[in-house]
Amino acid sequence: MEQLFELFVRNGLRPLSLLEEATELERQMNRSELAALLTIQYREELTMSELAAELGAPLSTVTSLAKRLVRKGWVERNRSADDQRVFLVRLTAEGGELAIRARTTMNRLFERVQAALTAEELQQFLSLAIKVMKALQTGKESKTREAGGKAKRLSRIAIED
Template identity: 50%
Template sequence: MEQLFELLFKAGLRPLSIFPDTSHLESQLTRSDCATLALLKYHGKLTMSELAEHLGAPLSTATSISKRLVRKGMVSREKSEFDQRMIVNRLTPAGESIAAEMMELMQEVYTRVQSALSPEELQRFIGLALKVAKSLQEGPQSAGASRASEIRTIEIE
């Protein structure tokens, strides 16, 4: 399951697009929002630097995502009890609910894939998918690359 989690969220894929009944989530959350909620669900709490590291993004980007999710009521940001300079992110009940729904969907995907493949095929599939996702992430972006049909703007503080 952790390998699927890495493939779907950390590699930047859009796992919720697999299911037609998840459009309500993708209409209110960006891919980065989904990844952040899933990471917080998985880890429980993350400092800003940990969140940035897991997202593979600069600290300023992670901070913008975190603040956006605070405005949406899905994440709380608190000063660390051990070091007042550190900010810790946690899911609110609303964020917990959405993250749990996303994790259930991921589990459903994993179960469907697992039932279609033998254990050896499953390991081979996950390994190849991770390899492809990483190579696409690291590869050069061509100027004429096709864009998604819908471009959404994201408010950044």
């Protein structure tokens, strides 16, 4: 089920919109905010660069997202004690509660899927879903290259003291 969860969160699918009880959560946050909260909850604390890589978004976009989450009181954004240029993000108590509610709601959805399929069907479903998402991601990169652009790729730059 963890694979299914990651598939939904990392690829921007909206599983919460399939459940009536999730309407309140969907009114409180958009899917970028949801993905950020769940990613931070999973990793506990991340640098802004790590969060951007996890979400597959440019650092500038994630910085704006993090600032919005700070304004809403869901995330703390502090400078690293080791390197003042680096910002670390972690959930506040309220952000943690929202992430738990979202995760619980998504787990209910996945339990319904799991109950409807045999173990073999579930494995086939996961394999096919992952294969489809990889094909769609590959298609995006190909179109970018065909249009004369380079496929964007995040990379880490080692900075020595």
